Each structure stands twice: as C-alpha cells, then as structure tokens.
Amino acid sequence: MSTNRGFTTTILHSDRLGKPEHGALHKPIHTAVTYGFDDVQDLVDIFQNKKKGYAYSRQGNPTVSALEHKVTQMENGMASICFSTGMAAISATILSLMKHGDHVLASSYLFGNTRSVFQSFIDLGLDITFTDATSIDNITAGVKENTRMIFVETIANPGTQIADLAKIGDLCQEKGIIYVVDNTMTSPYLFKPVNVKASLVINALTKYIGGHGNALGGSVTDTGLYDWSNFPNIFPTFKTQVKPEVLGMTQIRKKGLRDAGGTLSPEAAHVLSVGSETLALRMERACTNALALATFFESHPLIKKVYYPGLKSHPQHGLAGELFTKYGALMSFELDNSIDLFGFLNKLKLVIKSSNLGDTRTLAIPVAHTIFNELGAAKRAEMGIDDSLIRLSVGIEDLDDLLEDFKTALGD
Ligand SMILES: *Cc1c(COP(=O)(O)O)cnc(C)c1O
Secondary structure, X not given: OOOOOOHHHHHHOHHHHOOOHHHOOOOOOOOOOEOOOXXXXXXXXXXXXXXXXXXXXXXXXXXXXXXXXXXXXXXOOOEEEEEOOHHHHHHHHHHHHOOOOOEEEEEOOOOHHHHHHHHHHHHOOOEEEEEOOOOHHHHHHHXXXXXXXXXXXXXXOOOOOEOOHHHHHHHHHHHOOEEEEEOOOOHHHHOOHHHHOXXXXXXXXXXXXXXXXXXXXXXXXXXXXXXXXXXXXXXXXXXXXXXXXXXXHHHHHHHHHHHHOOOOOHHHHHHHHHHHOOHHHHHHHHHHHHHHHHHHHHOOOOEEEEEOOOOOOOOOHHHHHHHOOOOOXXXXXXXXXXXXXXXXXXXXXXXXEOOOOOOOOOEEEEOOOOOOOOOOHHHHHHOOOOOOEEEEEOOOOOHHHHHHHHHHHOXX
C-alpha cells in the first residue's frame, strides 16, 4: 500500500495486506505453541536466524506478528516486538542491551514501576542515574564516558513534565547513545519519537493503543536510526547470522523476549489489535475532553493547581505544542485544603476510582495514597507530589456528563 495513506487507513488495512488465511479481515488467533516442519532444514534455518518463521510461540506467533507490524506502521518504524505488558517490554530492552559497566541516564520523572524496576537493575549492578530531563543541560551534564542509553518518557505521569525530546535526540545521535522513548502517554497518534531521532520506542499497548482497558500488552519498536554495527553488547553469534540493521531487534527478541519470557498471548494480541483501529478517533475525543476539563478546573476556586500541557500556565506548553498534535488525555490537579480528598472522590458517580489510564472511561486516583505510596512522604515532597493530588485519565464520555459529575462533587 502507498506509504502516504493516513494513520487510520493504514491501521485498518494492515492485517489484510498480510494476506490472512481465507481472506479474513482480521488476522486469525493462532493458538499453537509450536510449529512442525516436513523438512528439518526449515526448522534449523529458523533457529539459526537464516529464515523467517515460527518454531516456538514464546518468541514469535503469527497473530502477535500482525500486531507487531501494525505498531511498526503506527510508529513509522523499521520493526517491532510485542510483550505481555509494557513493563515486560521495558525490562527486556534493558536486560538484553545493557551490561555491567554500562551507564543508563534516565529521566527522574518516570512511570512508578519503571522507576522501581530500574532500582532492581541498580541493585544487580547496572549504573543508572536520574536527572530532570525537561532541560537538555541536565542531560548533557549527566552523560558519562560509559553512557550507552538515555531513557525518557514523553509526558510524565502524574506531573505532566515534558522531556526536551528533540534536543536529547540530537545529543544521542552525536554521541552514539541508544535513545529510548516511552511513548505511552502520547501514543503514536500524537507523537512519533522517530521524528526526534529516537532509536527505540516503547509503548504500553495496555493504555491508549488497546484503549479499552481489556488487555495488557507492550511493545518496543526499532526506528532504524541507530547503527547497531559497532554496538559492543551484541551476542557474537548474531553478528554472523543477520544484517547489522536487525542486530538490535534480534538481540531483544532472543535475549529479551525468548529468554526472559514476557510473551504476549495471541488472544490479547487480537484484542489490542482491534482496539488500535480506533486510536485516532479515541485520542481526538479524549484530548478535547481533557482540555475542556483542565480549563474548567483551572478557573475553579476549589482547585489549587492543575497540571496539563494544554494550559498556557504549563511550563512546557509551548514545547508540547511544537512536539505533539494534541496535548494528551492525562492531567493531575490538587484540591483546595478545605476539601476532603476521599470525600470528593467518593462524590464522583460517573468518574471511576481506578488505577489504569488510557481507558475509554474516565478514571481518577489519589496519587500519594496509591501509585506513589511506596516512595514515602519525603521522596514525594521532593518530587512535588502534594497529598491532595488526583490523577485523571480522561476518557471519551460526553463532555457535559463529565463536567456535571465534577461540578456536583465540587458542590457547584
Ligand atoms: C502503564 C505504563 C507502563 C507499563 O505498562 P503495563 O502494560 O501496565 O506494564 C510503562 N510506561 C508508562 C508510561 C505507562 O503509563
């Protein structure tokens, strides 16, 4: 298909272009764990990376491949690998590419579980340091002789800080550092990290791409921009088997997916794939709702502070406008001290008290008591997480119903 067709057209017709069985419009769900061959040479060639095919479903499956292809198209990438969760994708990427003695520079505003697993990698001996990635100066100062990877998110959760994405990309390219961008908060509909020279793009498919809160999944996409030919951590055998451009993906698939085993099930891949067809429609609606709600909250006397990149008061509002096609569907806000936090949340009848984000339904969670609870009060204060902070993942409900719910809860 012509590569200049639109985002949604491309996703909708992606399976069919792979010529699925019987002309099916969706790639069928293949549940076989293993694959048999008439000629043993075919089995051997798949093992030795000489031929594409499926041998054992932990490292590859036709239904999952169809989703991988879709994610690659969404990200304008070269190839993708799917995982059972976003966390499995992140863990496998670090585990397969980094070695003892390497340094990873990461944003200090990271998804809580990413931060937590990075601490586990530090405990295992990997050198990971954190810095405020909203400023390129901090990143430049944080790079060391042995820095092999920089890891950032697009819009941070819950504070909505935005990394200096384009300048970090320039720096990584200049220094030959692997640039990993977790694009979950923006999704490939609002932002394509390849445009800021990212090497690898992470997506938690669980969130906006799947979109309906009914399946977990994650992915890593190679944009094709990183030159793997001189990367020192590639397993020597792979260098004799595959072309230099696919060394990164080969290493992540074998050492990250096959060995660590965070495999996406074909059933989940199917659900995520169907969900992804409406990504653009859902994002448009959710972002429009979010901007309207943020504007309402900002002018309300009982809301102390609103964190949303679409507001002019947001410190990186200008940068967000340059980088993203919309400002996202996630925001946080602090309540006035006179309001009881749990009482307010319990007055919400439509908005659901829940920890997920990127669902079609609007979800709210008190941050300090839940997702940032393990950090402790001192660390929260350091990160500017107020006890009254509520994170809101805005869904696609009718805006008037959402406004009505919040007005009632605020006693308007
Ligand atoms: C949710 C999330 C993840 C992890 O995804 P799971 O599928 O829940 O494991 C990673 N990064 C970000 C930014 C997320 O929001």
